[in-house]
Amino acid sequence: MAKLISISSQKGGVGKTTFTMLLATYLHNTGFRVGIIDADYPQHSIVKIRKQELLQLESSEDIKQAFEEKGLAPLEVVSGKVSDVARLVGKLRADTQKDLWFIDLPGTLNIEGIVEVAAALDSIIIPTEMDKKTFTSTFETFAFYRKNGNPNQQVGMFWNRMKHRENRSTKDVANKMAQEKYGITLIKQELGDLVGIKRSSSTLFPSEEAAFIEFVGELQRVGFLAELVHG
Template sequence: MAATIAVASAKGGCGKTTTVILLATYLAQAGYRVTVLDGDINQHAAAFGLLSDLDNFRVVPDITEANVLRAIRTAEADGADVVIIDLPGGTSVLSLKAMHCAHLVLIPTQTSLPDVKDAVKTTQQVDDAQEMARIPIQRALLWTRVPAGFESVSARHVRQHVEAMDLPLFRTALMERAAYREMHVTGKTPAQTDPMGAAAANVAAIAEELLARLTPKENA
C-alpha cells in the first residue's frame, strides 16, 4: 500500500503547492514512485507536471470530491509508493475524504498569527476525519516561506506560541528561496538546477524528516 500524504491548509498563499512539488520531486529523485493528485483550484501542480521531465513522478489533475478516492486507489494499483494530495484551501468534502485516507496530513503555515489560526482550523478538520476513520491520523505543521537570516520579533512570538501549544511541528522550516518560485517556470527542481545549493539542502532535510515520520506507519 502506498503512503498517502494530504497537504492541507484552511487558506491559500502559504506555500502549499510549492511544498507538494518539492517533496514529491525529491522522493521521485530518491527512487520512490510518486503520484501527485492535484485538487487545488489553481492546478499549479498539474502545470508543473507538464513541464517536468523527472522519472517516477506524475501528476493527476482535476481531483474532486467525486473522484479522489478512486484516484488514490488507481495510483496504488499503478504501483505508486507515495501519493501526495494537494488540497484546496478551506474546508471541504474533498479535504475530509483525503484526510480520511492519509497516513499523514501536512499543514504548511507561515509565521503569522492569522496563518497559525488557520492552521489550527485545519488540525480540527483532521480531528473530524479521524473520528470518521476511527483510527489515529498523524498531522504536523510545517513553517513555510521563512526568510533566511534575521527572525522578526513577531515571527519569534508566533513560533513560540505554537511550540507552547504542543502541536506536532517539523523541526526544519521551508525557507523563502528564489529557486522555489523559478521551478514553476522552468519545471526544474532545485536538485536539478543546483544540487549542492541551499535550496536543495533545505528540501532534502524536510523530505528526510517526512520519511522518518512515515516509517512507523509503514511498519505497523
C-alpha cells in the same frame, strides 16, 4: 499499497502546491514510486506546470539531455476534483504500482469530498507562517483533521518563509499549543523565504536547495516518510 499524503491547509498561498511538487519530485528521483493528484480544481496549477515543463524539454536540447541522463520517466501527474479523489481513495490505497500518492488540495476545507479524503489520508503536513491570519487558519486546519481524520494518521506542521527577526516567543507558544492541544508533530526544520525554493519547484528536476534537503531528512526522522525508506 500506497500511502496517501497531502500538504494541506485552510489557508491559501502557504506553499501547499510548491511543497507537493518539491517533495514528490525529490522522492521520485530517489527511487520512490510517486504520483501527484492535482485536486485543486479549476486552477490545476501542477498540471499546467507539468505541460509547460514538457514543452521546455522539447524546445531545449540541453534540458532534454539533462532530463534523459537521469534515466527516469516523469512522475505521474493526474488531475481531478476533491470529490473524484473521495470516490477513488480505496483504489489509490490499493495501488501496488506506487509507494506514495501526493494529493494537492485547494486552499479551502469547505468543499465536497474533503471529509472522505481527510479520513483516508495517512500523512498530512501543514505549512504555516508567522502571521496571525495564517496562524488562525493553521489552528482551524488542525481542528479539522482532528475531527475528520483517522486515529492512525500523522499530522505535522512546519514553519515556512521564516524571517530572521521573527518573534520566537510567539512561535514557541504556537508550537506548544499545536503539540499539546492538537497532538501535532512539529517538523523542526524551518524554511526561510528562499528564491531557491521558488526556482527549484518542478515536476521533472529534483531541488538541490540545501534547506529543502535538510527538511526532507527531518520528515524522515520524525516518521513521515520513514516506512518508505528503501535503504
